[in-house]
Amino acid sequence: MSGYRSKLPPPNSIIAFEAAGRFQNFTQAARELNVTQAAVSRQIRNLEDFLGFSAFERGNGRAQLTPEGKRLFEAVVIGLEHIAGTVHGLRRRPKKTYLTVASTISFASLWLIPRIANFRHEFPDIDLRFISSDAELDLDADAIDVAIRYGNGAWPGVLVVPLLKPEIFPVCSPSLVKDGPRLQALPDLSAHTLLDRDEAGTFGVSWKTWLTRVRGDTGHIRRRVLFNNYDLLIRAAIEGQGVALGWSPLVNELLKQKILVRPIVSTMKPKDFYYLVLPKDASMNKSRDTFLKWIRRAAALH
Amino acid sequence: MSGYRSKLPPPNSIIAFEAAGRFQNFTQAARELNVTQAAVSRQIRNLEDFLGFSAFERGNGRAQLTPEGKRLFEAVVIGLEHIAGTVHGLRRRPKKTYLTVASTISFASLWLIPRIANFRHEFPDIDLRFISSDAELDLDADAIDVAIRYGNGAWPGVLVVPLLKPEIFPVCSPSLVKDGPRLQALPDLSAHTLLDRDEAGTFGVSWKTWLTRVRGDTGHIRRRVLFNNYDLLIRAAIEGQGVALGWSPLVNELLKQKILVRPIVSTMKPKDFYYLVLPKDASMNKSRDTFLKWIRRAAALH
DNA sequence: TGTCTCGATGATAAAAATGCATGGAGCAAG
DNA sequence: CTTGCTCCATGCATTTTTATCATCGAGACA
Numbered sequence: 001m002s003g004y005r006s007k008l009p010p011p012n013s014i015i016a017f018e019a020a021g022r023f024q025n026f027t028q029a030a031r032e033l034n035v036t037q038a039a040v041s042r043q044i045r046n047l048e049d050f051l052g053f054s055a056f057e058r059g060n061g062r063a064q065l066t067p068e069g070k071r072l073f074e075a076v077v078i079g080l081e082h083i084a085g086t087v088h089g090l091r092r093r094p095k096k097t098y099l100t101v102a103s104t105i106s107f108a109s110l111w112l113i114p115r116i117a118n119f120r121h122e123f124p125d126i127d128l129r130f131i132s133s134d135a136e137l138d139l140d141a142d143a144i145d146v147a148i149r150y151g152n153g154a155w156p157g158v159l160v161v162p163l164l165k166p167e168i169f170p171v172c173s174p175s176l177v178k179d180g181p182r183l184q185a186l187p188d189l190s191a192h193t194l195l196d197r198d199e200a201g202t203f204g205v206s207w208k209t210w211l212t213r214v215r216g217d218t219g220h221i222r223r224r225v226l227f228n229n230y231d232l233l234i235r236a237a238i239e240g241q242g243v244a245l246g247w248s249p250l251v252n253e254l255l256k257q258k259i260l261v262r263p264i265v266s267t268m269k270p271k272d273f274y275y276l277v278l279p280k281d282a283s284m285n286k287s288r289d290t291f292l293k294w295i296r297r298a299a300a301l302h
Numbered sequence: 303m304s305g306y307r308s309k310l311p312p313p314n315s316i317i318a319f320e321a322a323g324r325f326q327n328f329t330q331a332a333r334e335l336n337v338t339q340a341a342v343s344r345q346i347r348n349l350e351d352f353l354g355f356s357a358f359e360r361g362n363g364r365a366q367l368t369p370e371g372k373r374l375f376e377a378v379v380i381g382l383e384h385i386a387g388t389v390h391g392l393r394r395r396p397k398k399t400y401l402t403v404a405s406t407i408s409f410a411s412l413w414l415i416p417r418i419a420n421f422r423h424e425f426p427d428i429d430l431r432f433i434s435s436d437a438e439l440d441l442d443a444d445a446i447d448v449a450i451r452y453g454n455g456a457w458p459g460v461l462v463v464p465l466l467k468p469e470i471f472p473v474c475s476p477s478l479v480k481d482g483p484r485l486q487a488l489p490d491l492s493a494h495t496l497l498d499r500d501e502a503g504t505f506g507v508s509w510k511t512w513l514t515r516v517r518g519d520t521g522h523i524r525r526r527v528l529f530n531n532y533d534l535l536i537r538a539a540i541e542g543q544g545v546a547l548g549w550s551p552l553v554n555e556l557l558k559q560k561i562l563v564r565p566i567v568s569t570m571k572p573k574d575f576y577y578l579v580l581p582k583d584a585s586m587n588k589s590r591d592t593f594l595k596w597i598r599r600a601a602a603l604h
Numbered sequence: 605t606g607t608c609t610c611g612a613t614g615a616t617a618a619a620a621a622t623g624c625a626t627g628g629a630g631c632a633a634g
Numbered sequence: 635c636t637t638g639c640t641c642c643a644t645g646c647a648t649t650t651t652t653a654t655c656a657t658c659g660a661g662a663c664a
Contacts, residue, residue, distance in 0.1 A: 002423060003321045003334045007386040011313030012652080014385070019305045026611060032305045039653050041611060046652095052394035061610050061661055068392050075388030079381040083316070084309040086377030090370050092354030121304055300654085314621075328642065341622050343642060348620095360642060362630055602623085 009050040014076055016043035017055065021073035024056075024064055034122065034297060093125055097287040102131040102139075102147040106230035107274065110250040112148070115298050122294065126287045139279045145288045146295075147277040157280055161292075164249040164274040164299050168205055169267040171246030171260040172237055183243070183263040186211075190220040193242030198228040205270065210245055214266045234260075249274065249299070311352040316378055318345035319357065323375035326358075326366055336424065336599065395427055399589040404433040404441075404449040408532035409576070412552040414450070417600050424596065428589045441581045447590045448597075449579040459582055463594075466551040466576040466601050470507055471569040473548030473562045475540055485545070485565040488513075492522040495544030500530040507572065512547055516568050536562075551576065551601070 008014070019029035020040055030037040044063075048054055055069030065073055103112055108130060116128065131142060139147060139158060153160045170189070177183055181191040189211075197204040211218040225242060227233035234251065237244035238259055246260065254260040276292065310316065321331035322342055332339040346365075350356055357371030367375055405414055410432060418430065433444060441449060441460060455462045472491070479485055483493040491513075499506040513520040527544060529535035536553065539546035540561055548562065556562040578594065 003331075004317050004382050004386055005321075005335055006424060008317070008382065008389060010651090011317055015306050015310070015313055019307075027609080029305075033307055035652090036654060037611070038613080038655080041613085042652075045612085051389070051392065053392070056611095058611060059661080061608095063611070072388055072392055075385050079383075079385035080306050080310065081381075082384065083377050083381035084306055086374055087310060087353070090353065090355070090374055122308060312620090329640080337621085338623055339642070340624080340644080343644085344621075347643085358642095362641095364630095364641070599623095 009047045010043075013043040013047035013050075014080070016040050017047050017073070018076050018080060020044055020056070020063065021065055021069065021076070024062065026063055034294070097125070098127045098129060099146070099287045099291055100129045100131060100142070100144050101291070102133065102137050102142065102144045104134050104148070104150065105132045106134075106247075106250060107148055107150070108132040109231045110234065111253075114253055118298070119291070119294050123287075123290055126290060128291075139277065144279070145285065146291060148274055148295075149277050150274050151272050153273060153275050155277065159278040159280055161276040161278070161296075162273045163276045163296065165269070166250075166272070166274065167248035167267050167269050168210060168245050169248070169262055170243050170264045171251055171255070171262055172243045173240040174258060174261045176240045176243070177261060177263050180240075186215050186264060186266055187219065189243060189264070190222055193223040193225060194221055195233050195236050195242040195244040196224045196226050197230060197233060197245075198226045204230065205245060205268070207245060210268055213268050311349045312345075315345040315349035315352075316382070318342050319349050319375070320378050320382060322346055322358070322365065323367055323371065323378070326364065328365055336596075398427055398429050400429045400431055401448070401589045401593055402431045402433060402444070402446045403593070404435065404439050404444065404446045406436050406450070406452065407434045408436075408549075408552060409450055409452070410434040411533045412536065413555075416555055420600070421593070421596050425589075425592055428592060430593075441579065446581070447587065448593060450576055450597075451579050452576050453574050455575060455577050457579065461580040461582055463578040463580070463598075464575045465578045465598065467571070468552075468574070468576065469550035469569050469571050470512060470547050471550070471564055472545050472566045473539060473553055473557070473564055474545045475542040476560060476563045478542045478545070479563060479565050482542075488517050488566060488568055489521065491545065491566075492524055495525045495527060496523060497535050497538050497544040497546040498526045498528050499532060499535060499547075500528045506532065507547060507570070509547060512570055515570050 009017075016029065016033065016039075019032050020026050020043075023029045023032070026040045026044065027037045030040040033040065044056060048056075051068075051072070053068055054066055055072060056063040057066050057069075101112070109132075112130075119126075120128070131137065131144060136149070137144060137147065148163060149155070150166070153162065172183070172192075176192075182188050183192060194207045196207050207221065207224065208218050223242075225236070227236065230247075230250075233244055234246075234254070236242065237246075238254070243263070246255070246262070251260055255262065276295070278288075278292075311319075318331065318335065318341075321334050322328050322345075325331045325334070328342045328346065329339045332342040335342065346358065353370075353374070355370055356368055357374060358365040359368050359371075403414070411434075414432075421428075422430070433439065433446060438451070439446060439449065450465060451457070452468070455464065474485070474494075478494075484490050485494060496509045498509050509523070509526065510520050525544075527538065529538065532549075532552075535546055536548075536556070538544065539548075540556070545565070548557070548564070553562055557564065578597070580590075
């Protein structure tokens with residue numbers, strides 16, 4: 001007996017292979033594994049280098065298991081499952097740790113919450129507590145481990161890491177484009193109801209500001225409806241009540257699912273960012289580091 | 303289902319754990335895996351961090367599996383064996399590759415050959431061809447992939463990497479020390495037969511040179527026996543026929559096994575090294591890289 | 605014919621594994 | 635009860651491995 005190092009492909013590649021084989025799709029496997037597609041591609045390549053044959057038949061836009069690949073896949077599933085089952089039975093979960101995450105209401109409801117299921121699933125041992133508030137919170141006083149703030153990053157007494165660069169552009173429901181008045185270029189906005197953020201909102205860009213920045217003047221505005229809550233504003237847009245200003249990271253998912261569309265390509269790129277904000281004395285905290293890694297990756301995928 | 307990344311310990315640690323569990327000894331496991339004991343120790347630590355319990359009971363100079371560790375070990379063996387068996391059946395061995403290694407006769411017989419079994423075992427797919435010659439060979443003409451040469455490293459047209467720093471000191475058989483004339487300090491050498499290298503040998507240090515360097519003069523020499531082959535010379539020393547000059551990397555193994563001993567601590571450190579010598583156009587060659595990695599590690603362990 | 609999606613790949617950056625050197629703990633033998 | 639072994643742990647530096655980023659090309663779809 002001489003150890004499995006020489007009898008088995010690189011162990012990491014086996015894990016990647018299992019996921020890739022299950023989905024027969026590297027991209028999906030990558031998503032599950034929380035890595036990029038490129039990483040999976042290379043891992044599979046490593047595996048195949050070791051094996052000396054192709055485990056996947058690439059080609060027509062997909063990756064299908066070859067017959068050998070399939071045999072291997074089945075063995076891997078059985079083997080890993082055997083180990084994983086035992087591990088599961090034996091493993092002593094580390095004490096649940098609590099992690100407090102603060103963000104604005106709109107960011108939480110439109111960006112964070114929709115993605116958080118993935119995090120809970122990946123890291124069931126980390127209990128999250130959310131604080132959503134548009135006021136600027138005191139990290140220490142509220143025992144906040146991580147905050148997400150929009151602004152210029154110049155906050156004293158905290159550590160600051162850029163997370164997302166926003167972009168602001170008109171969005172509306174697909175039905176409005178189809179059935180409502182013409183809406184293809186900036187001047188067409190005059191014929192529409194504009195859903196606007198109540199200026200009382202802390203930050204946020206009003207249509208007036210946006211039009212001034214993008215076209216130079218505001219032009220004629222037929223009707224404005226005001227919301228003091230971006231979440232409600234977007235909901236109104238989804239229902240076809242008018243045209244809203246969509247914030248890129250926040251509405252991306254809705255655009256992707258075609259619940260909202262961008263009738264006009266004009267866009268505005270504010271100087272400010274969404275930042276991750278950490279208490280300055282950020283001591284070693286595994287849960288927090290896990291969360292940070294996760295959220296930065298989630299942000300990279302928009 | 304969410305992928306084994308979260309259900310299994312770091313995959314590499316599983317491989318290390320299997321070896322460590324099998325030997326119940328990190329040091330031996332490390333040897334098998336071709337890594338240091340430290341590496342194994344850390345891998346086990348990783349595993350245990352994930353598990354949340356100790357897989358080994360350390361303590362009295364050994365590492366014994368805990369009951370949980372044992373359960374896990376059994377599961378791991380079954381799981382890995384299942385995968386490895388299938389891999390074994392499916393794997394297409396890469397075409398055997400031939401690797402030509404040149405060295406001096408003495409280096410080959412005293413250092414390389416004794417260690418090469420390990421290499422063959424680790425990398426059965428690499429076929430080695432040896433060229434042993436004390437003449438300086440032409441790497442290209444003889445299709446040599448790797449040569450080991452002793453000297454100052456100033457060879458034109460080749461790549462040169464230091465491998466071993468030699469040291470030269472008297473050695474003899476243990477019985478000679480016990481039963482022969484007193485042999486504890488330099489002057490005692492006068493009473494002994496000195497086994498010497500025929501000066502015709504390309505390099506090599508004669509007793510005369512050695513004594514001059516170490517003591518200033520040669521003193522009285524009772525009897526010299528000459529060999530034109532270092533291997534034979536060492537063999538004579540082992541049989542108790544006299545005192546030889548041992549070259550540190552070459553006789554280390556014999557010293558370790560107490561087939562030879564060092565009656566006198568005086569030592570001489572020549573300026574020259576054993577070097578690995580590669581053809582300058584060293585194109586990508588996996589077998590060669592594997593061999594280089596192996597030999598450098600072997601050299602690190604003397 | 606554009607527009608998508610999917611996988612591959614070269615250049616780098618980030619992360620993990622390893623080596624090295626060293627320390628402490630037990631154990632065995634003088 | 636000291637000395638010398640062997641064995642595991644660990645801080646620090648380095649090497650090796652992995653992953654990312656940014657692109658590309660190929661096929662699918664409309």
